[in-house]
Amino acid sequence: MLEFFYIGLQTTVMWVNLLAIALGVVIGLIFGAIPGLSGVTAVGLLVPFTYGMSPVTGLLLMIGVYCAATYGGSISAILFNMPGDVMAAATVIDGYPMTLKGEAQRALAMAIFASFVGGIIGTVILSLVAPQFVKVALTFGSPEYFALAMLGLAIVGSIGAKSQVKALLGVTFGLWLSTIGLDPVSGISRFTLGNAMLQAGIGFIPAIIGFFAFSEIFARLYDKHINKDFDPKVIKDARILNFPPRRDITENAGTILRSSLLGNFVGILPGAGATIAAFLGYGMAARFSKRRQDFGTGIVEGIAAPESANNAAVGGAMVPLLTLGIPGSATTAVMLSVMILHGLRPGPLLFQRMPDLTYSVFVGMFLANVVMLVFGMFFVRFLIRLLLVRFEVLSLFIFVFCVFGAFSIYNRFVDVWVMFACGILGFFAKKFDFSIAAIILGLVLGSIAENGFVNGISVTRGDFGAFFIRPITLIILVFSVLFLITPFLLDFIRCRKEIAARKVAV
Amino acid sequence: MKRSIALAVVLLTVFSLFALGGCGERAKTEPPAETSDGGPEWPSQSEVIAAIDAMIADFNEKEYDLDQAIAELQKVIPKPEGYPARSIEYVIPWGEGGGSDSYARHIGQDAAKIMGVSIVYNNMPGGGGEIGLAYLLTQPADGYTIYGAIANQTINDALGTQPHSFTNDTDFIIRNQGATEIYWVRADSPFKTIQDAFDYAKANPGRLTICGAGAGGDDEFRIASLSKELGTDIIYVPYDKVGERTTSLLGGHVDIMHETAGTVIDLYKNGDIRPLAYGGSIVFNEIDPSIPCIADLGFSVPVGRWRGMVTVKGTDPKIIDYLHNSFYAASKLPYYAEYEVEFFQHLPKAYLNSEEFEEYAKHEVEGLRDLAKELGYISD
Numbered sequence: 001m002l003e004f005f006y007i008g009l010q011t012t013v014m015w016v017n018l019l020a021i022a023l024g025v026v027i028g029l030i031f032g033a034i035p036g037l038s039g040v041t042a043v044g045l046l047v048p049f050t051y052g053m054s055p056v057t058g059l060l061l062m063i064g065v066y067c068a069a070t071y072g073g074s075i076s077a078i079l080f081n082m083p084g085d086v087m088a089a090a091t092v093i094d095g096y097p098m099t100l101k102g103e104a105q106r107a108l109a110m111a112i113f114a115s116f117v118g119g120i121i122g123t124v125i126l127s128l129v130a131p132q133f134v135k136v137a138l139t140f141g142s143p144e145y146f147a148l149a150m151l152g153l154a155i156v157g158s159i160g161a162k163s164q165v166k167a168l169l170g171v172t173f174g175l176w177l178s179t180i181g182l183d184p185v186s187g188i189s190r191f192t193l194g195n196a197m198l199q200a201g202i203g204f205i206p207a208i209i210g211f212f213a214f215s216e217i218f219a220r221l222y223d224k225h226i227n228k229d230f231d232p233k234v235i236k237d238a239r240i241l242n243f244p245p246r247r248d249i250t251e252n253a254g255t256i257l258r259s260s261l262l263g264n265f266v267g268i269l270p271g272a273g274a275t276i277a278a279f280l281g282y283g284m285a286a287r288f289s290k291r292r293q294d295f296g297t298g299i300v301e302g303i304a305a306p307e308s309a310n311n312a313a314v315g316g317a318m319v320p321l322l323t324l325g326i327p328g329s330a331t332t333a334v335m336l337s338v339m340i341l342h343g344l345r346p347g348p349l350l351f352q353r354m355p356d357l358t359y360s361v362f363v364g365m366f367l368a369n370v371v372m373l374v375f376g377m378f379f380v381r382f383l384i385r386l387l388l389v390r391f392e393v394l395s396l397f398i399f400v401f402c403v404f405g406a407f408s409i410y411n412r413f414v415d416v417w418v419m420f421a422c423g424i425l426g427f428f429a430k431k432f433d434f435s436i437a438a439i440i441l442g443l444v445l446g447s448i449a450e451n452g453f454v455n456g457i458s459v460t461r462g463d464f465g466a467f468f469i470r471p472i473t474l475i476i477l478v479f480s481v482l483f484l485i486t487p488f489l490l491d492f493i494r495c496r497k498e499i500a501a502r503k504v505a506v
Numbered sequence: 507m508k509r510s511i512a513l514a515v516v517l518l519t520v521f522s523l524f525a526l527g528g529c530g531e532r533a534k535t536e537p538p539a540e541t542s543d544g545g546p547e548w549p550s551q552s553e554v555i556a557a558i559d560a561m562i563a564d565f566n567e568k569e570y571d572l573d574q575a576i577a578e579l580q581k582v583i584p585k586p587e588g589y590p591a592r593s594i595e596y597v598i599p600w601g602e603g604g605g606s607d608s609y610a611r612h613i614g615q616d617a618a619k620i621m622g623v624s625i626v627y628n629n630m631p632g633g634g635g636e637i638g639l640a641y642l643l644t645q646p647a648d649g650y651t652i653y654g655a656i657a658n659q660t661i662n663d664a665l666g667t668q669p670h671s672f673t674n675d676t677d678f679i680i681r682n683q684g685a686t687e688i689y690w691v692r693a694d695s696p697f698k699t700i701q702d703a704f705d706y707a708k709a710n711p712g713r714l715t716i717c718g719a720g721a722g723g724d725d726e727f728r729i730a731s732l733s734k735e736l737g738t739d740i741i742y743v744p745y746d747k748v749g750e751r752t753t754s755l756l757g758g759h760v761d762i763m764h765e766t767a768g769t770v771i772d773l774y775k776n777g778d779i780r781p782l783a784y785g786g787s788i789v790f791n792e793i794d795p796s797i798p799c800i801a802d803l804g805f806s807v808p809v810g811r812w813r814g815m816v817t818v819k820g821t822d823p824k825i826i827d828y829l830h831n832s833f834y835a836a837s838k839l840p841y842y843a844e845y846e847v848e849f850f851q852h853l854p855k856a857y858l859n860s861e862e863f864e865e866y867a868k869h870e871v872e873g874l875r876d877l878a879k880e881l882g883y884i885s886d
Contacts, residue, residue, distance in 0.1 A: 044602065138756050138757035141759030181632075182633055182721070182722075184720075185744060187722025187723075194669075197637060200632025325772055326749035327603055327749055335603075337604075337607055343848075347773065412641070458741045461741065462712065
C-alpha cells in the first residue's frame with residue numbers, strides 16, 4: 001500500500017498537477033466566499049476545461065475547488081451574515097455575532113483551522129479505511145436516514161437562541177417548503193399552483209442565497225444602518241499569519257475531533273451531505289458543550305464544530321465514489337461525469353485497475369488542504385478589510401452574484417424567482433426574529449426525512465415496529481428525543497433545586 | 507496599482523486554465539466544401555446512413571485518421587443551407603454524472619466536430635425531465651435547441667400530467683440507446699433464480715421489495731406490470747439517486763434492484779451482486795447467457811429506458827435530417843462507440859431514425875395509457 005502512496009505522490013507533485021491543485025483552491029476560495037456562487041457552480045463551469053486535461057489533472061483541479069469552497073463559504077458567513085456556500089449555513093449562527101463583537105479575525109482564524117483539521121482527518125480516513133468505512137455506511141437504509149433527519153431536526157432547540165417557539169415555527173415552515181414539487185413516491189405535483197417550473201421544487205442553493213444573502217441586503221437597507229461601524233484600526237492591524245491562539249485550539253480540540261468524525265461519516269452517506277454534517281456537528285457541540293447556553297451568541301466553538309464537520313464530509317463524499325463508483329454529493333457527481341468522459345470507470349475495481357489515480361486523489365486532497373490552510377491564513381488579513389468597504393457598493397456586487405449564482409446551478413430562471421421570494425421571506429423572518437437557520441434546517445432535512453420515512457416503511461414492508469426498533473434507528477431516535485428534552489429537563493432540575501434551596505432558606 | 511494586480515490575476519487564472527488544457531482542441535470552423543443547394547435530390551436518412559456506414563467500415567480498417575474521417579463525413583452528410591450558423595444548445599434534463607449526461611456529452615463530442623459548431627450542454631434537472639421539456643418548448647423551431655429525452659417523457663405524456671404533450675409537441679431526431687436493465691440481487695441472496703423470487707412474492711404478497719429509479723418512471727411501470735401479471739403485490743421502492751439504490755441493495759435493505767447494466771457492472775465483476783434476470787426481451791450473452799429475460803418467461807415489458815433526442819415541433823425537415831445524420835455518424839465513431847460497449851449499450855439494437863422513433867414513441871404512449879388505466883394510475 002505504501003508503494004501506491006508513493007506512486008500517488010509522484011503523480012501529484014508533477015508541476016501541472018500542483019498547479020491544478022493550487023488553481024483549484026484559489027477558484028474554490030473565490031466561488032466559496034462570494035455569496036451566490038458556490039463550489040458546485042465552480043465545478044460545473046470547469047467541466048469543459050477538463051476535456052483537454054489528463055484525468056488526474058482534471059480531478060485534482062476539482063478536488064482543490066471542492067475542499068476550498070467548503071471552507072470559503074464560512075468567510076462571508078462570518079463577515080456578512082451570508083453563507084458563501086450552502087455548507088456554511090450553520091457557521092452563520094455563531095460566526096456573525098462574533099464579527100459584531102469585533103472578533104472577526106479570531107472567528108476567521110478558527111474557521112480555517114477547523115476546516116483544515118477536518119479536511120485532513122477526512123482525507124486520512126478516506127485513504128486508510130475507505131473500504132471498511134463504506135461497509136458501515138451500507139448499514140444505513142431508509143429508516144436510518146429518517147432517524148438521522150430527526151436527529152438533525154432535534155437540534156433546532158440549539159439554533160433558535162431567542163425563542164424556541166419561533167425556531168419550531170421556522171423549522172416547520174422549512175419542512176413545508178421542502179414538500180413543494182413532485183411527490184417523491186407517487187410523482188404527483190404538490191403546491192406547484194399548476195406551474196410546471198415549480199415541479200423541480202425549492203432548490204437548497206437558491207433558497208439559501210435568498211434567505212441569507214438577499215434578505216441581509218434588504219434588512220440593512222431597511223434599517224438605514226447599512227454600514228456596521230467597525231473599528232478600522234483593529235481591522236487594519238490584523239496579523240499577517242492568522243493562526244488561532246493556542247487557547248482556542250486546546251479548548252476546541254475535542255469539539256473539532258468529534259465533529260470531524262461525525263462529519264466524515266455523514267459525508268459517506270449518499271443521501272445526506274456536507275450541509276447536514278455541518279448542522280449535526282453544530283448541534284452535537286451545542287448539546288455536549290460546557291458552554292451550551294452561550295451558543296448562538298458568538299463563541300468560537302460554534303464555528304469550530306460546523307466547519308470541521310463540513311470539510312471532513314468532503315473526504316467522506318469521496319469514499320462511495322472511489323470504492324463503489326457512486327457519487328455521495330452534487331460535486332462528486334460532477335467528478336464522476338468527468339471520470340466517465342475520460343473513459344475511466346469509477347467502481348470497486350478502480351483501486352486495482354488504476355492505483356495511481358486513486359492514490360493521487362488521496363495525496364491531492366491532502367495537499368489541497370495544506371494549500372488551503374496557507375492561502376486561508378494569509379488571505380484573512382485582506383478579507384477582513386472587506387468590512388470597511390461601504391455596504392452600498394458591496395451589496396450591488398452581491399446582488400449580481402446572487403442572481404447569477406441562483407440561475408447558473410441548473411440554468412432555470414425559476415430558481416431566480418425562488419431566490420427573490422426567499423429573500424423577501426427572509427427579510428420578514430429577520431424583522432420578526434425568526435431563525436433563518438431553522439428554516440434552512442427544515443428545508444434541507446425535509447426531503448430526507450420524507451423519503452426516509454416513506455421508503456423506510458416500504459423497506460420494512462409496512463411494519464412500523466420493525467421500522468423503529470432497527471438497532472441504529474432506535475439509537476439515533478433515542479438520541480434525538482434526548483436532544484429535544486434535555487434543555488427542559490435541565491431547567492426542571494434547576495427549578496427543583498432552586499425551590500429546594502428556597503425552602504431551606506425559609 | 508491594485509487594479510492592475512487584479513487584472514493580472516484574472517489573466518493569469520484564465521491563461522493557466524488554458525495551459526492546463528494543453529492547446530485545447532478546437533472544433534473545425536470551416537464549412538465542408540460542397541453544400542447541397544436543397545434541390546429535389548435531398549437524400550433520405552436511410553440513404554445517408556448507408557453511405558456513413560460504408561465510410562465507417564473504411565475508417566475501422568484504419569485507412570485514415572479521425573480528422574480525415576470527420577472531413578469525409580462532412581462531405582457525405584448533406585447540409586441544409588445556412589445551418590448550423592452558431593452553437594447548438596443541448597438540454598440535458600437530468601443532473602451531471604447521470605446516464606443522460608454521459609450520453610449527451612459522449613455523442614455530442616464528435617457530432618460537434620462533424621457539424622463544425624460547438625454544442626453547449628445545459629443541465630436542467632427536475633420534474634422527471636419535464637422542466638427541461640417545458641423550457642425546450644419555449645424555444646423557436648430553428649433546430650438550435652435539442653432535448654435529450656428518455657422513457658419518462660412517454661410515461662408523463664400517457665399520464666397526461668403535463669400541460670404539454672411530449673409526442674405531439676416535438677419533432678423526433680434520433681434514438682440511440684435502448685433498455686439494458688437487469689434484476690440484480692446481492693451475491694449472498696437466498697434467491698438463486700428469478701423463479702425463487704417470484705415464488706416468494708406469490709407466497710408472501712407485499713413482502714418482496716424491488717428498488718428502482720424514482721417515482722412514476724419506467725422502473726415503476728415495469729414492476730407494477732410484473733406484480734399485476736404475477737397476481738401478487740410487489741413493493742416498489744423509488745430512490746432518486748443511483749447511490750441510494752446501490753447502497754440499499756448492498757446493505758440488504760431491499761431484496762432486488764432494477765438497474766441498468768453499465769452503472770453497476772463493476773460491482774458484478776467484483777462479486778458483490780449477481781443478475782437474476784434481464785428486464786427486457788434480450789439475453790445479454792456478454793454478461794451471463796444462462797439467466798432468462800423477463801419477456802421469455804412470458805411477461806410483458808411495457809417500457810424500458812431508451813435515450814434519444816427531439817427538438818421543437820415545426821423544425822425544417824432538412825435540419826432534422828442533418829441532425830439525425832450527424833448524430834448517427836458520431837455514434838459510430840470510436841469515442842461514443844467505445845463508451846457504448848463499456849456501458850453495454852451496444853447490446854440492445856436501439857437505433858431508430860426520426861420517423862421510426864416518432865412512431866415508436868407514439869405507440870409506447872398508447873400502450874402505457876392502457877396500462878396506466880389498468881393499474882389504476884389514471885381513471886377513465
